[in-house]
Amino acid sequence: MSRTELIHVCDHCAPGLANDDWTHVTDDDEYASIMAAVEAIGFAAYHGPAPDEVPWAGYFRCPVCGYDHVGPGVLFEVEAA
């Protein structure tokens, strides 16, 4: 089995990444940017909500939308680069 790592995705992008459903993204530019990021990330498996006490809790940059977020977010497993 290949090595995996966890990525930290915001609540806005998590449902899209989990279900490949981006119908909630209505802005064309944002959609294009998200599609490019999703393609770069490759296959991502839903791992679960990030625990509140994780070391990175607080601010994090979502690798899908590229925005900074506050809060626990959601973890996905991806193939390590």
Ligand SMILES: [Zn+2]
């Ligand atoms: Zn995001």
